[in-house]
Amino acid sequence: MNSIKHRYILKITPLTAVHIGTGLELTPFNYVIKLNKNRTPTLYRFIPGQVISFLSSEQKKELEKLSESGNILPLRKFLYNNFKAGMEIYSLPVSKDIAKSYVNNLQSERNQLIINEMYRKGDIYSPVIPGSSLKGAIRTAVLNKKVREKTSRGYAVPKINKEIQKQALNYKDAKDDPFRAVSISDCVIKKRSKNQIVSNLFIYKNTRGENSRIEMQMTYELIRGKLFNGSAIGGVELLIDNPLIEFPPVGNWEGIKVKLNIKEIADSCNKFYKDAFKEEFNKHYGSCNEFLLKNNLEMLEREIDDIGSDSNKISFLLRVGRFSQVECVTLEEPYRSPFNKKGYGKTRTLARYNDLEMPLGWVRVDVEKAYINGKPTERAVYHN
Numbered sequence: 001m002n003s004i005k006h007r008y009i010l011k012i013t014p015l016t017a018v019h020i021g022t023g024l025e026l027t028p029f030n031y032v033i034k035l036n037k038n039r040t041p042t043l044y045r046f047i048p049g050q051v052i053s054f055l056s057s058e059q060k061k062e063l064e065k066l067s068e069s070g071n072i073l074p075l076r077k078f079l080y081n082n083f084k085a086g087m088e089i090y091s092l093p094v095s096k097d098i099a100k101s102y103v104n105n106l107q108s109e110r111n112q113l114i115i116n117e118m119y120r121k122g123d124i125y126s127p128v129i130p131g132s133s134l135k136g137a138i139r140t141a142v143l144n145k146k147v148r149e150k151t152s153r154g155y156a157v158p159k160i161n162k163e164i165q166k167q168a169l170n171y172k173d174a175k176d177d178p179f180r181a182v183s184i185s186d187c188v189i190k191k192r193s194k195n196q197i198v199s200n201l202f203i204y205k206n207t208r209g210e211n212s213r214i215e216m217q218m219t220y221e222l223i224r225g226k227l228f229n230g231s232a233i234g235g236v237e238l239l240i241d242n243p244l245i246e247f248p249p250v251g252n253w254e255g256i257k258v259k260l261n262i263k264e265i266a267d268s269c270n271k272f273y274k275d276a277f278k279e280e281f282n283k284h285y286g287s288c289n290e291f292l293l294k295n296n297l298e299m300l301e302r303e304i305d306d307i308g309s310d311s312n313k314i315s316f317l318l319r320v321g322r323f324s325q326v327e328c329v330t331l332e333e334p335y336r337s338p339f340n341k342k343g344y345g346k347t348r349t350l351a352r353y354n355d356l357e358m359p360l361g362w363v364r365v366d367v368e369k370a371y372i373n374g375k376p377t378e379r380a381v382y383h384n
Helices: 047-050 056-070 070-084 096-105 132-150 161-169 243-247 260-287 291-306
Strands: 005-012 020-026 029-037 041-045 090-093 116-117 128-129 182-184 197-208 210-223 232-240 315-319 347-353 358-359 360-370
Touching: 029 070, 029 096, 041 096, 047 070, 056 070, 096 197, 096 232, 128 210, 128 358, 132 182, 132 260, 132 315, 197 260, 210 347, 243 347, 260 291, 260 315, 291 358, 291 360
Parallel strands: 116 210
Antiparallel strands: 005 232, 005 360, 020 116, 029 041, 041 090, 182 232, 197 210, 197 347, 315 360, 347 358
């Protein structure tokens, strides 16, 4: 029995913007947008109760009076006028169009100026890509590979998603699921301005080769990927529990029958997500005649092509977070539940930050270090 646990240190590099949501929203009662000392439009996020401690006695009286009046516009203006740098729990750059909209609508009841908050770590408020999101993306790619293998051997694909997974990964219930032996820690990204932004999203539509845009009021906090002139990088630990994988069947437990390893994970992810990107690029952006957008997409294409190109290292592609598009979070056709033949939708959701426009969620993963029972090794990286 191979009783050795394999531990890998992975570097996570978002290539585009990434949004992991909380369902919560920011309003002008817990943020302001002002120019920072470098004259960059910046969102300052604060906790109202903590801001009060910075106010003078007169300011506190004025705030109390405004709060009792029930009129939101003077209250918005008060918070804007009396906020000072240092009151915030975090800050991040905003795009020029968002800053302009904020100034123009701060005194408008018709615009709530809502910003969708991203998931952050506890009291330090650092952006986070949960390990569960990374593991889910990996599972989708591996599952797709296993389904392909089953169908190539003549197996019929079940119509119910849960049954597809059981057949492809060869398990009967959760305790036999091979991904029970895989764990991934959360990816915590430092809350520096180069690592996060506030951006508007828009709908990009392709109808019979004709491209158009649908501008909607969708404003989001985002992890700032490399191609958004960001430097967001995080590290995670991926553990493959070989003792559990190799443990023999006991009683009603049949054991884990599919043996996962890092090389298969990387190969599965590169095949699935690179194919998904190419298909999306060709179907939605191939006829794009907008110079800036086309240039941005070609930069992303080059970054994705580079992943996995070094035969001496392991790197792979993932797509995570909201707006990853259905094709990247479900099996490829013809296995995609609910087994319709509609194929790709006609729209894509893109993020815009000043002159940069790109789809969301693309992430590069590099295997930086490998350990067997706590000892550094190269063998674990290529273990089969």
